[in-house]
Amino acid sequence: MDIQLKRGLLDVCVLAAIKDKDSYGYRIIKDMKPYLELSESTLYTILKRLETAGMLTVHTAEHDGRLRKYYHITDSGLRRIEEFKEDWKEMLSIYRFVVKEDENE
Amino acid sequence: MNKQEFLAELRRGLQGLPQADIEERVNFYSEMIDDRMEDGLTESEAVAEIGSVGEVVSQILSDIPLTRLVKEKIKPKRPVSPWAVVLLILGFPLWLPLVIAFSAIILSIYIVVWSVIISLWAIEVTVMAGILWGIFCAVSFILQGNAIAGLISFAAGLCFAGLSIYLFFGCAAVSKGILFLTKKAAVGVKHMIVGKGN
Numbered sequence: 001m002d003i004q005l006k007r008g009l010l011d012v013c014v015l016a017a018i019k020d021k022d023s024y025g026y027r028i029i030k031d032m033k034p035y036l037e038l039s040e041s042t043l044y045t046i047l048k049r050l051e052t053a054g055m056l057t058v059h060t061a062e063h064d065g066r067l068r069k070y071y072h073i074t075d076s077g078l079r080r081i082e083e084f085k086e087d088w089k090e091m092l093s094i095y096r097f098v099v100k101e102d103e104n105e
Numbered sequence: 106m107n108k109q110e111f112l113a114e115l116r117r118g119l120q121g122l123p124q125a126d127i128e129e130r131v132n133f134y135s136e137m138i139d140d141r142m143e144d145g146l147t148e149s150e151a152v153a154e155i156g157s158v159g160e161v162v163s164q165i166l167s168d169i170p171l172t173r174l175v176k177e178k179i180k181p182k183r184p185v186s187p188w189a190v191v192l193l194i195l196g197f198p199l200w201l202p203l204v205i206a207f208s209a210i211i212l213s214i215y216i217v218v219w220s221v222i223i224s225l226w227a228i229e230v231t232v233m234a235g236i237l238w239g240i241f242c243a244v245s246f247i248l249q250g251n252a253i254a255g256l257i258s259f260a261a262g263l264c265f266a267g268l269s270i271y272l273f274f275g276c277a278a279v280s281k282g283i284l285f286l287t288k289k290a291a292v293g294v295k296h297m298i299v300g301k302g303n
Contacts, residue, residue, distance in 0.1 A: 025133065026140035040137050040155060041164040044130065064143065068136055 118162040121299035235265035
């Protein structure tokens with residue numbers, strides 16, 4: 001898959017993973033596992049990028065006697081998900097057009 | 106390998122990055138291992154699932170731009186003493202040519218790589234120009250009444266068209282391969298800057 005496209009997809013996937021409830025690194029990887037394999041270092045890079053872009057915030061909380069980082073989605077992160085949905089609605093209609101062309105051949 | 110060994114090795118592998126970066130990465134992996142153990146894995150299983158330290162370091166390095174690594178490398182670790190400054194100024198006839206030579210080597214490698222790609226595509230463009238040339242000649246020969254020459258030119262144009270299609274896929278594959286190799290090479294260079302022994 002095209003690298004730029006994949007990068008955009010991964011960003012939105014991670015945002016979706018923290019959309020309803022703040023989450024932490026391992027859980028994000030586990031939640032995404034049925035859909036796509038994500039390595040730790042890839043996740044780290046994505047989280048950093050999203051944090052820099054202001055789409056999520058990070059806070060540290062104690063868990064079981066140790067510290068754990070939790071990721072919280074911001075308004076701009078939520079907006080990004082909405083944009084993604086709009087974009088893909090368009091993409092899907094183009095896709096249907098392309099597939100139909102193939103079938104008519 | 107247990108968690109402490111993994112983290113210590115990771116720390117060694119990342120030596121050369123900004124200290125704060127290293128701490129953050131190490132904490133991140135430490136949390137990942139702890140969470141896996143909480144999930145029911147044993148310590149060594151949890152570490153094994155993360156992958157080898159070498160792989161992890163390579164992946165991390167491929168995400169960091171080379172310029173940032175070099176900048177970090179040349180940043181002095183302690184305040185520069187006046188004598189060091191004097192030496193630096195006196196030694197300038199020595200280190201300046203070295204710096205220029207090093208940059209020239211890097212630059213020439215880039216130029217060589219891109220020349221290969223550009224020449225390949227130049228051939229492709231030339232062959233495509235051949236199609237137009239063939240058609241142009243065909244038309245002008247036919248207008249002059251020389252049908253056989255026109256037909257031959259047209260056939261030549263078609264040959265060029267066929268060739269250009271093959272060449273296009275060849276060029277695309279070679280360009281992709283070369284870019285992939287340069288990316289690999291960049292990780293190799295980064296490994297020379299970051300890691301143990303530095």
